[in-house]
Amino acid sequence: MKKLKLIQCGVGGFGRGWALQHTSTSPDFEVAAIVDISQAALDDVGGAIGVDAARHFTSLEAALEAVEADAVLTVTPPAVHVKHARLAFARGLHFMTEKPIAGTLADALEMLALSRSAGRQLVVSQQYRYRPAMVTLRNRLRAGAIGELGHGHIDFYIPADFTGTFRETMEYPLLLDMAVHHVDLIRSVTGRNITRVMAQSFRPAWSWYRHDPGLKMLLDLEGGVTFSYSGDWSARGRVTSWNGSWRLQGPEGSLHAENDVVSLETCQRWSKEPTRQEFANDTTARDPQGETLHRFAEAIRTGVPAETSGADNLHSLSTLIAAIESIRTGAPVMVADVIARAAAVPAEAGVG
Structure with missing residues (x-):
């Protein structure tokens, strides 16, 4: 060809x-x-x-x-x-x-x-959509491993040192430079767009960043699914992988992705009869970056x-803008409202 x-x-x-x-x-x-x-x-x-x-x-x-x-x-x-x-x-x-x-x-x-x-x-x-653990997590959820998704959570804790780079001084460094991946992954793994965002950023006393490396978010997804997010780019101690540590909860049990190992855990009431099953990671034919380039060619x-078309990605970017607005106002923000307001503003003016 x-x-x-x-x-x-x-x-x-x-x-x-x-x-x-x-x-x-x-x-x-x-x-x-x-x-x-x-x-x-x-x-x-x-x-x-x-x-x-x-x-x-x-x-x-x-x-x-x-x-x-x-x-x-x-x-x-x-x-x-x-x-x-x-x-x-x-x-x-x-x-x-x-x-x-x-x-x-x-x-x-x-x-x-x-x-x-x-x-x-x-x-x-x-x-990040094509990282093996994320491909596996999505496939297991879609296959019904835990039944219908009820709620989920991601932890992300890596004490990243970007001293001397733009990330050291940028506003909302974790949200804009890293959580963009996790927001997009939530949409990809669950197959649901995010409809409402409540967010709070913060700067721990020990932080080496000028602005807020800490972030808490509560997200509403389509279909009434609640998803929470907790992260800190200045947290020393137990760390997560770059994908974050995931828990997806359904009526039949919970799916986990921790240190790039995907597992299914079940139990009965009062934690009786616990089970755990680990899965070999599914892979794509190419590494994640190469996969995006190949899919561009296929398109x-x-x-x-x-x-990952522009139309699809609009929902991920809109969620970030909604999170910034929520941080600044202290109120929950509807993602659809953010898109509607941006559509009414000339491109040169941008949105805040």
Whole structure:
């Protein structure tokens, strides 16, 4: 099958890993050009993956004028995503972003409208969906291991030290930079969107972050399911995996994912006749990041939106915006209200 031609924007930092481990080795894509504001990053990655200097550019506009392509991948700050999307869709190219989809909900809505108008695919790399333990947890829940889901919980505790980086000083670092994965995973694993958010952030006295690395959330899901979340990026002691520690409760028992081991536990009243069963992890054909790239290619070839399409991801981003509003107001926030308000605001203004 003929490879699709891809322009990758952003090849420093996380983008470097994308280029070396995924886009340059993909069976679906060939790298037509690389774009970065850093000439040093272009020289470094270009040399490593065999993209000659004639296909190095410091702007997407210049790359689009010089090379033929089918798609654009942007691994850049979220505020840049909408600018790149406008350029890509105007040229009739398909577009994939790193998470989050955009810097604001209004930008995300604009990107979605542009993709639909152009008839092109918009995909977000929510790679945590394809981690083996998360694939296994979703499959076991969908197979009815505990009956109908009643409620769930995630704990996330890793004392991450980002001293000297933007995460040290950003507002709501855990919510915006990490819980975005967990919110998206809740939707993916349960198959339900989040409808209402009550959130509180906090900064423990011992924290090395400027703002709040702690987060508590109470979420209402479709179908009346309640889900809670507790996390702290400055908590030293017992740690969780990056997926978090999960408990999904149903009438027949509970499903757990702890340290990437998925198990089913049951018992009778008063904890009698307890049982525990561990499952071998289900896997995808590729590693999680590679899986998102392959599904982008499949969406382009078939015309069927990817699981992590822009339309789907709008619900994850909207939940984060609702959580921020809840933190600031101290009140629960309906996710649908957040989307409705953003749709009425010009994209340039954004949402807070």
